[in-house]
Amino acid sequence: MSLEELAFLVLAAIAVGTALAALLVRELVHTILWISVFFVALSGIYFLLQADFLGILQLGVYAGAVTILLLFGVMVTRKRIFSREAATGIGPFPLALALVSIVILSGVAAGLPTQPRTVHAYSPAALSEQLFTTDGGWLVLLGLTMLSALAGAIYLVREGRE
Amino acid sequence: MSGLVLAQFLGLSAALLGIGLFGILTRRNFILLLIAIEVAINAAVLNFVYFAGFASGPGGVSGQAAAVVVVGLAATEVAVGLAIVLALNRQRGSINVAEASTLRQ
Numbered sequence: 001m002s003l004e005e006l007a008f009l010v011l012a013a014i015a016v017g018t019a020l021a022a023l024l025v026r027e028l029v030h031t032i033l034w035i036s037v038f039f040v041a042l043s044g045i046y047f048l049l050q051a052d053f054l055g056i057l058q059l060g061v062y063a064g065a066v067t068i069l070l071l072f073g074v075m076v077t078r079k080r081i082f083s084r085e086a087a088t089g090i091g092p093f094p095l096a097l098a099l100v101s102i103v104i105l106s107g108v109a110a111g112l113p114t115q116p117r118t119v120h121a122y123s124p125a126a127l128s129e130q131l132f133t134t135d136g137g138w139l140v141l142l143g144l145t146m147l148s149a150l151a152g153a154i155y156l157v158r159e160g161r162e
Numbered sequence: 163m164s165g166l167v168l169a170q171f172l173g174l175s176a177a178l179l180g181i182g183l184f185g186i187l188t189r190r191n192f193i194l195l196l197i198a199i200e201v202a203i204n205a206a207v208l209n210f211v212y213f214a215g216f217a218s219g220p221g222g223v224s225g226q227a228a229a230v231v232v233v234g235l236a237a238t239e240v241a242v243g244l245a246i247v248l249a250l251n252r253q254r255g256s257i258n259v260a261e262a263s264t265l266r267q
Contacts, residue, residue, distance in 0.1 A: 002165070004165070004166055005166065005167070005170075008166060008170065008171075009170075012170070012174045015174065015178065016174070016177050016178065016181070019178060019181045019182075019201050020181055022197060022201075023181065023184070023185040023189065023194065023197070023198060023201075028191065028193060028194070031193075031194060031197060032197075035197050035200070035201075038201070038204075039204075042204055042208065045174075045208065045211075046211055048166070049166075049211055049212065049215040050215060051211050051214070051215065051226055051229075053226070053230075054211055054226060054229055054230065054233075057230065057233055058233070061233055061234075061237050062200075062204075062233075062237075065237060066200065066236075066237060066240050069240055069241065069244055070193060070196070070197065070240070070244070072244070073193050073244045073247050073248070074193060076248065076251070077193075077247060077248070077251040077257050090188060091187070091188060093187070094183075094184050094187030094188045095184060095188075097183060097184075097187065098180040098181070098183045098184035098187075099180065101176070101179060101180050101183060102176050102177055102179070102180035105172070105173075105175070105176030105179065105180075106172075106173050106176045106177075108172070109169045109172035109173045109176060110169060110173075112168055112169045112172065113168075113169075114167050114169050115167070116165030116166055116167050117165045117166065117167075117168065117216055118165045118166075119165075119166060119215035119216060120214070120215055120216070120217060120218070120222055121215075122214070122222065122223040122226060126223050127223055127226050127227060127230070130223045130224055130226075130227045131227045131230060134224070134227075135224060135227045135228075135231075138227070138228070138231045139231065141231075142231050142234045142235065145235065145238060146234065146238050149238045149239075149241060149242050150241075152242055152245070153241055153242050153244075153245035154245075156242075156245040156246060156248070156249045157245050157248045157249055
């Protein structure tokens with residue numbers, strides 16, 4: 001087993017474990033701590049795949065901004081921050097649906113060729129050229145979506161809407 | 163440089179999507195629901211990055227561009243979701259999605 005493969009397996013185990021822990025622990029603040037470790041593990045996988053820019057973006061946007069935003073949401077919506085959630089039952093139908101989707105998708109993945117391949121590294125310059133020329137329309141669309149989301153968020157939380 | 167196996171990465175994505183799906187269907191707290199959606203979206207972004215890395219042609223960078231756009235959309239979704247959480251908390255005093263069948267006054 002190569003060093004890269006070992007690094008991938010460790011990061012994948014951390015990602016799956018922290019994602020499960022985040023959704024199963026009963027204190028919401030612990031959930032957010034686990035999910036921030038999950039985001040850092042994913043950025044490690046991006047670095048392993050030579051996608052450096054996306055790794056940094058993942059750290060900044062998810063491990064930084066989204067985590068703080070979620071913590072802010074917890075802090076303003078409850079009186080005691082470390083209070084436990086009521087236990088939610090694990091219904092048989094959601095569990096079955098999740099397991100079936102994992103089995104089907106893994107079955108498809110298992111049919112693919114398994115010889116190791118070297119990953120292709122793209123420079124941030126090539127990525128930005130793609131983003132601002134060929135895929136420029138998507139970037140404009142993203143900007144417009146963010147603008148309308150900003151307006152919508154302000155509408156939802158504005159004063160006097162009781 | 164010895165290389166990586168694509169099938170293992172797709173297996174990881176499948177596992178994360180399953181975990182996210184399970185969380186979306188079972189959790190009743192709005193913030194936990196948002197986190198489960200983030201896990202599922204991250205599984206999809208990972209797929210874009212794998213296929214960009216394993217693509218042989220020059221067009222592979224397009225996959226990373228798509229990943230950047232999806233990350234931006236997911237961050238937007240969290241912001242709007244938290245605005246809904248705050249509105250719900252002010253109106254109902256609870257962020258349980260089972261009690262929030264409507265947001266209209």
